[in-house]
Amino acid sequence: MDDQLIKHILSSTKLNSFSGLLGALCGYLLVYRDGGLSSIKRSSQVTLFGKHYFGILLRILSNKDQAKGAAIHSKNVSLRYLRRHDQFFNKHFNVNDKYYAGSHSKRYMLTSKSKAVVKKLGVLLKNNLIKYVRLLGEHMEGVGSIYNDYSLRMVPLTLPNQDLVTKPVIYTPPYICSSGRRTFVKHKDFIVLSVEELANLSLPSLLQVMGIALLSTDKKSVIVPLKNLSSTDPNLGRNYNIFTRLRGAERKALGYNNYDMSGGIQIISFGLLYKYGGHIYQTADDLFQEYPMIFSYGYDQDYKDNLRGSLATELNISMPEVKALLTAYANGSNKNAGDNEQLAQFREESDKLRREVISVIATHRPEVRELAAKQSRHDFPDQIDWEDTAKNDKTARKMASVYFFIWTYFEKQIRDVMLSLVDDGIPVHDAVYSKEVISFQDIEDEIFKRTGFEVKISN
Numbered sequence: 539m540d541d542q543l544i545k546h547i548l549s550s551t552k553l554n555s556f557s558g559l560l561g562a563l564c565g566y567l568l569v570y571r572d573g574g575l576s577s578i579k580r581s582s583q584v585t586l587f588g589k590h591y592f593g594i595l596l597r598i599l600s601n602k603d604q605a606k607g608a609a610i611h612s613k614n615v616s617l618r619y620l621r622r623h624d625q626f627f628n629k630h631f632n633v634n635d636k637y638y639a640g641s642h643s644k645r646y647m648l649t650s651k652s653k654a655v656v657k658k659l660g661v662l663l664k665n666n667l668i669k670y671v672r673l674l675g676e677h678m679e680g681v682g683s684i685y686n687d688y689s690l691r692m693v694p695l696t697l698p699n700q701d702l703v704t705k706p707v708i709y710t711p712p713y714i715c716s717s718g719r720r721t722f723v724k725h726k727d728f729i730v731l732s733v734e735e736l737a738n739l740s741l742p743s744l745l746q747v748m749g750i751a752l753l754s755t756d757k758k759s760v761i762v763p764l765k766n767l768s769s770t771d772p773n774l775g776r777n778y779n780i781f782t783r784l785r786g787a788e789r790k791a792l793g794y795n796n797y798d799m800s801g802g803i804q805i806i807s808f809g810l811l812y813k814y815g816g817h818i819y820q821t822a823d824d825l826f827q828e829y830p831m832i833f834s835y836g837y838d839q840d841y842k843d844n845l846r847g848s849l850a851t852e853l854n855i856s857m858p859e860v861k862a863l864l865t866a867y868a869n870g871s872n873k874n875a876g877d878n879e880q881l882a883q884f885r886e887e888s889d890k891l892r893r894e895v896i897s898v899i900a901t902h903r904p905e906v907r908e909l910a911a912k913q914s915r916h917d918f919p920d921q922i923d924w925e926d927t928a929k930n931d932k933t934a935r936k937m938a939s940v941y942f943f944i945w946t947y948f949e950k951q952i953r954d955v956m957l958s959l960v961d962d963g964i965p966v967h968d969a970v971y972s973k974e975v976i977s978f979q980d981i982e983d984e985i986f987k988r989t990g991f992e993v994k995i996s997n
Contacts, residue, residue: 556748556760559674560659561589567658574626590616594631595656596749598648599742600767600783607634607647617646630655660741663748668733668758675757726964728752729781731792732759738791743784750780764964770913775946777965794964794971797956797981799949800994802968803868804836806945806952807895809991814902815894831880832868832887839994845880852878868892870938892941899944910943952993955985 565588569575578587593616598608610617620627630652634645648656663670731751736744750767751760768778781789789796799805808825811818819825826833834841846860853860866873867885870892875881900907911918916936953970957963959981960972978995985993 556670556674556751556753557592558585558589559670560663560745560748561585561592563659563662564588564592564595564655567655567662571658572655574629575623577623587619590619591630591655592749594620594646595648595652596746598631598646599656599746602783602785604648607632607645609643609645611643656741656745660744663744664737664741667737671733671753671760672757675753678753726764726962728761728763729792729964730754730759731762735792736760739788740785743788746783747780770943773950774909774913775943775950776967779964779966781964781971782966789966789971793973795973795975796966796969796971796997797976797978797995798969798997799952800839800996801836801842802949802952802993803865803945804832804891805993806948806991807891808833808836810895810945810948811891811898813990814898829887829891831883832891835864835884837994839996845884849878849880852880869942870935872935892938896937896941896944906944906947907940910940910947913943914939916940948991951989952985952991955988956981959984 562585565584565586568588568591569578569584575587578584594610594614597610597614598604601608612618630649632647632649634647731747736747739747747762748760751762754761762780764777764779764781766772766777766779767783768776770776770778772778786796808829811825812822819828822833831845835845836842846857846864849855849860849864850857855863863871863873863881864884867875867881868888870889871885875885896907899910914936916939918936918940949968953965953968956970957965959976960970960974962972962974964971981995982993985991
């Protein structure tokens with residue numbers, strides 16, 4: 539697509555963002571190059587169709603495991619729009635008939651047709667990235683650069699203040715050592731990426747980044763917002779910003795060092811039992827006696843590596859697959875462990891730990907349990923037994939989601955300490971990414987001093 543066509547797309551459709559431009563390019567590829575959409579004739583229709591198509595592409599590409607697809611609500615505007623063209627839709631997207639998320643969502647996956655569109659769009663973008671940035675910038679200047687909406691702003695190249703901010707507490711703080719005030723750490727609002735840095739991203743990552751990117755005033759780089767892209771509250775747990783959707787190697791290629799919590803689920807959970815279940819667990823050995831496998835898994839890196847290696851061999855799967863499986867069990871997966879004794883023990887101990895943590899938090903920190911339940915979007919009876927081991931899979935899954943939001947609530951406390959130690963920190967799941975270099979020991983000491991959690995940091 540030459541300069542004249544791009545200028546025509548920009549001027550005729552009043553586009554003012556990279557997301558809009560990529561949507562329009564999708565529309566032109568689908569309507570004019572691939573054909574099969576004879577009912578779409580006007581350029582405004584082409585752009586609108588491309589916008590909705592690109593929106594669904596981004597939802598699916600945001601899942602790192604493409605084989606599973608993405609759960610999309612049946613009332614999603616883009617989904618309903620594309621569904622009007624049923625024959626076209628079925629060629630471009632596969633649908634899992636099983637419903638998810640309260641019987642409102644199905645999982646959608648790319649077909650060979652839509653994968654081909656992604657590849658074509660990626661080739662256009664990678665080959666013409668500098669041109670597109672320049673042309674969009676010239677177009678924005680030509681229309682007066684008047685922006686009233688966040689997504690349309692021309693953002694100056696000034697970084698926000700990253701100072702530690704303290705404000706009166708709104709709800710009981712997550713700190714184990716409670717205080718009357720809660721300390722909030724403001725992480726970066728955005729990062730600036732040059733065209734050269736963008737070109738080194740994988741195709742799925744590039745499309746997702748450009749889907750939310752804002753134009754920089756220099757027309758040689760883009761501003762990438764680090765806002766939360768999930769519906770959950772980042773002030774109560776994790777912040778699912780665009781950095782969480784990049785691959786680890788891509789974050790490192792951008793110059794960032796990762797500071798990860800090792801065994802965060804187990805260490806946080808045992809810390810909570812030690813604090814609130816002191817009448818039962820008075821020493822680390824007490825916890826080890828009750829949970830020998832997962833206590834070792836959380837605190838002993840050699841044991842963790844050996845267990846993962848052993849399971850990878852026995853189950854004939856990769857190490858990343860083993861890690862994902864054990865993490866799923868730790869968070870409440872009810873997948874059958876088969877006849878593997880180690881896997882069965884890990885699942886059994888994880889299940890018991892999960893129930894006990896929810897129970898002690900419901901007793902000693904009911905406000906945290908209530909916030910976690912709200913985050914999970916599930917309703918529970920007032921007199922529910924959080925340590926009930928009855929095999930009710932539906933209730934068990936609901937309870938497991940509450941556990942996730944409990945331990946990640948306290949995880950945020952740890953991550954806030956880590957963010958306060960650097961000026962450019964970006965939260966990514968259980969880690970913080972920064973271009974600064976700081977010793978793991980210094981981070982661990984500060985976390986213990988300010989939270990009481992004995993965390994191990996690694997990369």
